[in-house]
Amino acid sequence: MADHLSKHNISISHTYYYPVSIANWEGSLPSIDEEMTRFPCILVIINGSGLLDLQEQQYELSRGCVMLWHNSHELKVSTQLHTSFKGTLISYRCLTSDGIQPNVLKHPEPLRNCSLNILSLTAELERASKQLSERKPFQFQQLFVELLAVLYDELEGQQQKNNAWMEQVLHYVDTHFHEDVTREQMATIAQVSPEHFSRAFRRHTSQTFSDYLALLRIRASQNRLLYDMPKLEKLAQEVGYKEGAYLSRKFKQLVGLSPTAYHQKKKRVVALNSNHTACLLALGITPELGVYSSWMESVNPVNPLQKLYEFGINTSSFYNTIASTRPDLIIDYYTVKGSKELLPLAPVLGLPFMDMSWREQFRHIADVVERQQQVEEWLAHYDEQIWAFNQKLDQQLGKRGTAVLWEIGTSSAYSIHSSHGRGSQILYEDIGFRPPGSLLKHGIEQRGFVEEEIEAIADHPADHIFITGIPSNPGTKKRMKRLFQSESWLKMEAIKQNRMYLIEQPDLFYGYDPLSSQAQLHELMRVLISQK
Known part of the structure; x- marks a missing residue:
C-alpha cells in the first residue's frame, strides 16, 4: 500500500488521511455536523440516477459516478432523484507532519463509470465504520487509504482521457478554423455533451470556444x-x-x-531569436524586443530595455515582458507550442528551420516589414564581396577541394551542414568547397549535422579543416591536445600542408543570418588567404 501511494507522490510518511464521517444519501442530502464542513469529501453513487445542481452547474449522476469536493461547504445542492438513488458521502481529514499543503482529491466534473473496485471498497468501508474491531484497529484506516489510491488512479486515467480528446479537438480547430466549425461539432468529436465540452475547453485554454x-x-x-x-x-x-x-x-x-x-501601420516587432534580430538590424530596424547573441552585443551595444533574454527567465516573465511591448508582430522559428502560447499577444510569423536559407529568411522578413529595396541592396553588396574573395582564392588555391568545419562541444565534436549555418553556408555555398565524402555517408545532408567523439575528427579527412573554438573545459582541452598529437591526425594531408585553421570565435560562428554570415565570410577569407 505504501508503494502504491508513493508512486502518486502521496507521502504517507508525512501525510495522514483518515475518514471522519461516513453517511448514506438516499433521496436527500444527509445532515453534516458543522465541524465537518471544513473537510474535503467524496460522494460515491451506489445505485440509481438523478440530476444534481452544484454551484450553478447541473450534473447527471448514475451508478459508478464519484464526485470530489475540497470541503463540504460546497455541498449546497438540490436534486431530482429516482427513488432507487443511493450514495455514500465520506468526509476526511489530511494531517501533515511538516506543514506542507496536503494532497486533496479534487476534480471539477463527476468521475463517470468508475471501476467496481471503488464501489466495493466504499461498501466495505461503510460496513467497517459500523463494526470497528479492537482486534483489527487499522483495518478501517487501511481500507480508506486503499480507496484513495484507487480513486487517484481513476483521476489519472480521466485526465489522460480528457487530454487525449482535447488535443484532438484543438488540432482540428487549429487546422479547420477557416471552415464552419461549431461547439456542437467539436463536442461530437470529443464524445461529450456540449456543456461538458464548454467547461473543459475553458479550463484547458482559459478561453471560451468562440x-x-x-x-x-x-x-x-x-x-x-x-x-x-x-x-x-x-x-x-x-x-x-x-x-x-x-x-x-x-x-x-x-x-x-x-x-x-x-x-x-508601421509594425512593432519582437524577434525571439538572434538570427531574426540580425535580419531586422541589417534592414535598419531595431526590434521593440530582440534576442542578441554575445557576438552581436560585442559589435553594437544593446539597450537593455530592448534585449530579450532566452534563458534564466520563467515562462510567465517571458510572456509578460513580450506583452509589455504591445507587439504587432512576433517573429520566430516555427514551433506549434510556441506559436499557440504567444497567439493572444500578436500574430506569430513562424519561419521553418532548415527549410529556408538565411537569404530566404532575410527576404521574407524584408517583405513583411516593407524593406524590399534595402534587402536587395544589402545582398547585392554581399555578393560583390563574395565575388572579390573568390577571385583571390582562384589565384591562391585554384580548385577548392573538400573542407570541414568542426564545432567542439564539451564532450563531442559537431560538423554542421550549410542548412544549419555555423560558417558552413559560406564554405559550401559561397566559396565553392565540398563536404568530405565520409560526412556525406554519415547523412550530414539529411540530418543537418554529424556528431562524433572528439578523437574521431581524424576519421574525416578533408583538404581544409576549420575549428571554430575549443571550450575552456580542462578535460576537453586535454582531449584536443591528444588529438593534435595523435598519429592519425598528423598523417592527414591537411595537417601536412598546414591547412588546419583554428579560429577562436565560437560566438561569431553561431549565427545564421546576414550580419553573422558577412563576418564569417571575412574571417574565413582572412585565415585562407593569410595562411600559406
Whole structure:
C-alpha cells in the first residue's frame, strides 16, 4: 500500500488521511455536523440516477459516478432523484507532519463509470465504520487509504482521457478554423455533451470556444495583411467568416484597429531569436524586443530595455515582458507550442528551420516589414564581396577541394551542414568547397549535422579543416591536445600542408543570418588567404 501511494507522490510518511464521517444519501442530502464542513469529501453513487445542481452547474449522476469536493461547504445542492438513488458521502481529514499543503482529491466534473473496485471498497468501508474491531484497529484506516489510491488512479486515467480528446479537438480547430466549425461539432468529436465540452475547453485554454476560434481567425487575417490588402469579403471567407463587415468588427475588437489600418501601420516587432534580430538590424530596424547573441552585443551595444533574454527567465516573465511591448508582430522559428502560447499577444510569423536559407529568411522578413529595396541592396553588396574573395582564392588555391568545419562541444565534436549555418553556408555555398565524402555517408545532408567523439575528427579527412573554438573545459582541452598529437591526425594531408585553421570565435560562428554570415565570410577569407 505504501508503494502504491508513493508512486502518486502521496507521502504517507508525512501525510495522514483518515475518514471522519461516513453517511448514506438516499433521496436527500444527509445532515453534516458543522465541524465537518471544513473537510474535503467524496460522494460515491451506489445505485440509481438523478440530476444534481452544484454551484450553478447541473450534473447527471448514475451508478459508478464519484464526485470530489475540497470541503463540504460546497455541498449546497438540490436534486431530482429516482427513488432507487443511493450514495455514500465520506468526509476526511489530511494531517501533515511538516506543514506542507496536503494532497486533496479534487476534480471539477463527476468521475463517470468508475471501476467496481471503488464501489466495493466504499461498501466495505461503510460496513467497517459500523463494526470497528479492537482486534483489527487499522483495518478501517487501511481500507480508506486503499480507496484513495484507487480513486487517484481513476483521476489519472480521466485526465489522460480528457487530454487525449482535447488535443484532438484543438488540432482540428487549429487546422479547420477557416471552415464552419461549431461547439456542437467539436463536442461530437470529443464524445461529450456540449456543456461538458464548454467547461473543459475553458479550463484547458482559459478561453471560451468562440473566443478561441475568433482569435485564430483574426490572427490569420493579420498574417495575411502583412503582405497585401485583399478585399474584406475575400479575406473574411479565407479565415472562416461569411461577411467582410463582421470580420472588420471582430478584427477591431481584438486588435484595436481596422484591417486597413493594421495593414498600413508601421509594425512593432519582437524577434525571439538572434538570427531574426540580425535580419531586422541589417534592414535598419531595431526590434521593440530582440534576442542578441554575445557576438552581436560585442559589435553594437544593446539597450537593455530592448534585449530579450532566452534563458534564466520563467515562462510567465517571458510572456509578460513580450506583452509589455504591445507587439504587432512576433517573429520566430516555427514551433506549434510556441506559436499557440504567444497567439493572444500578436500574430506569430513562424519561419521553418532548415527549410529556408538565411537569404530566404532575410527576404521574407524584408517583405513583411516593407524593406524590399534595402534587402536587395544589402545582398547585392554581399555578393560583390563574395565575388572579390573568390577571385583571390582562384589565384591562391585554384580548385577548392573538400573542407570541414568542426564545432567542439564539451564532450563531442559537431560538423554542421550549410542548412544549419555555423560558417558552413559560406564554405559550401559561397566559396565553392565540398563536404568530405565520409560526412556525406554519415547523412550530414539529411540530418543537418554529424556528431562524433572528439578523437574521431581524424576519421574525416578533408583538404581544409576549420575549428571554430575549443571550450575552456580542462578535460576537453586535454582531449584536443591528444588529438593534435595523435598519429592519425598528423598523417592527414591537411595537417601536412598546414591547412588546419583554428579560429577562436565560437560566438561569431553561431549565427545564421546576414550580419553573422558577412563576418564569417571575412574571417574565413582572412585565415585562407593569410595562411600559406
